[in-house]
Amino acid sequence: MTKPDWIVIGAGVIGLSAAWALAQDGQRVEVVEASRVGDGTSSKAAGMLLPEVESVHSSQLFPMAAESLALYPAWVSALEGASGQAVGYAATGCLVLAEAKAFSKTWPGLPASLGSDLAAAQSGLAAGLAGCYLPNGAQVDPPLLMAALQTACLKAGVTIREHAAVTEIRRVADRWLGITAGQDRLVANHYLLATGAWTSELTAELDVDLGIFPVKGQMVELKAPVDALSAILFGPGVYLCQKQDGRVLVGATSERVGFDLAVSEQAVADLLTRAAKLLPVVASWPIQRSWAGLRPGREGLPVIEAISQNALAAVGHYRNGILLAPLTAARLCELARQIA
Numbered sequence: 001m002t003k004p005d006w007i008v009i010g011a012g013v014i015g016l017s018a019a020w021a022l023a024q025d026g027q028r029v030e031v032v033e034a035s036r037v038g039d040g041t042s043s044k045a046a047g048m049l050l051p052e053v054e055s056v057h058s059s060q061l062f063p064m065a066a067e068s069l070a071l072y073p074a075w076v077s078a079l080e081g082a083s084g085q086a087v088g089y090a091a092t093g094c095l096v097l098a099e100a101k102a103f104s105k106t107w108p109g110l111p112a113s114l115g116s117d118l119a120a121a122q123s124g125l126a127a128g129l130a131g132c133y134l135p136n137g138a139q140v141d142p143p144l145l146m147a148a149l150q151t152a153c154l155k156a157g158v159t160i161r162e163h164a165a166v167t168e169i170r171r172v173a174d175r176w177l178g179i180t181a182g183q184d185r186l187v188a189n190h191y192l193l194a195t196g197a198w199t200s201e202l203t204a205e206l207d208v209d210l211g212i213f214p215v216k217g218q219m220v221e222l223k224a225p226v227d228a229l230s231a232i233l234f235g236p237g238v239y240l241c242q243k244q245d246g247r248v249l250v251g252a253t254s255e256r257v258g259f260d261l262a263v264s265e266q267a268v269a270d271l272l273t274r275a276a277k278l279l280p281v282v283a284s285w286p287i288q289r290s291w292a293g294l295r296p297g298r299e300g301l302p303v304i305e306a307i308s309q310n311a312l313a314a315v316g317h318y319r320n321g322i323l324l325a326p327l328t329a330a331r332l333c334e335l336a337r338q339i340a
């Protein structure tokens with residue numbers, strides 16, 4: 001292959017969304033991935049697209065999150081068209097829940113607007129809850145999303161090199177000259193760092209600290225009747241979202257414990273207890289799987305910017321990389337045109 005215009009390091013949702021967008025912009029793109037597409041964090045996410053709920057954690061995030069959500073329907077439609085694969089996008093809305101007496105403290109800024117309509121919004125809810133319905137909440141199915149992005153990238157001419165961990169970035173002054181990925185020394189005109197929670201391992205040798213740290217999230221998957229949930233249910237310390245084939249994801253812990261991916265029985269039990277406090281029938285749904293993923297944590301907003309003359313970074317999407325992918329890809333394309 002002739003020298004690519006871009007090497008993208010990391011085949012998560014951010015790296016592949018960017019690679020696909022750059023390829024659509026006429027760029028020759030190669031992606032290098034330490035493991036396999038999506039195996040970092042992106043395929044382990046719940047896939048919820050909830051700007052209002054997430055802004056309770058970070059108020060700075062709302063404008064960006066809302067802008068990205070607005071891009072989602074057209075982005076999904078283009079992606080499904082390009083790949084021929086569905087991504088499980090569903091505008092299901094979200095029911096934000098808490099004990100009635102604690103609602104305003106748990107969800108500052110959200111009104112407990114549903115009152116006696118709560119039972120109509122979702123059958124089987126526990127007694128004593130208050131709720132607020134967010135109609136624009138939506139979701140995708142992350143493994144399907146990653147598979148579709150991989151296909152769309154390949155069809156657009158992107159080369160994806162898996163099991164090729166980047167161990168070295170060669171530079172002179174402010175210019176990247178090449179990288180070592182697996183056994184190979186690779187060279188491109190431009191580079192994009194999209195290495196998620198592992199970014200600091202790679203940037204330790206560079207004079208850049210992007211402030212990324214891993215935040216572990218444990219999740220449980222239950223087998224439930226299809227259409228058991230009428231919306232995403234989001235309560236204190238727990239959420240439940242149902243995918244189109246019936247799987248219900250119950251998540252997620254939030255732990256600053258480094259690169260640990262172990263699942264603990266205690267965490268699973270705690271998540272299920274909290275879930276059953278919202279919807280008691282959950283206790284009867286069998287557990288299918290559980291796993292842990294590492295969010296690319298960062299204080300403040302994600303980094304989407306140039307970090308050298310010919311390298312961009314898109315990292316630190318923390319709890320919202322799936323939600324922010326379309327906007328991040330669009331912003332990266334603008335930056336790419338500026339440094340081309």
Ligand SMILES: Cc1cc2nc3c(=O)[nH]c(=O)nc-3n(C[C@H](O)[C@H](O)[C@H](O)COP(=O)(O)OP(=O)(O)OC[C@H]3O[C@@H](n4cnc5c(N)ncnc54)[C@H](O)[C@@H]3O)c2cc1C
Pocket residue numbers: 009010011012013014015032033034035036037038039040041042043044045046047048049164165166167194195196197198199202216217218219251252292293294295296314315316317318319320321322323324
């Ligand atoms: C339990 C859980 C639930 C979540 N739920 C949601 C949700 O509902 N909605 C939402 O929007 N977000 C959610 N998130 C957050 C979301 O998953 C992340 O923000 C997103 O996946 C980050 O994408 P990324 O591409 O930056 O990172 P990743 O998907 O981790 O991709 C980075 C890739 O870089 C590769 N890499 C790292 N170092 C190197 C190297 N040296 N060389 C080559 N490759 C390298 C990794 O192997 C990895 O594949 C959740 C996360 C977790 C853990």
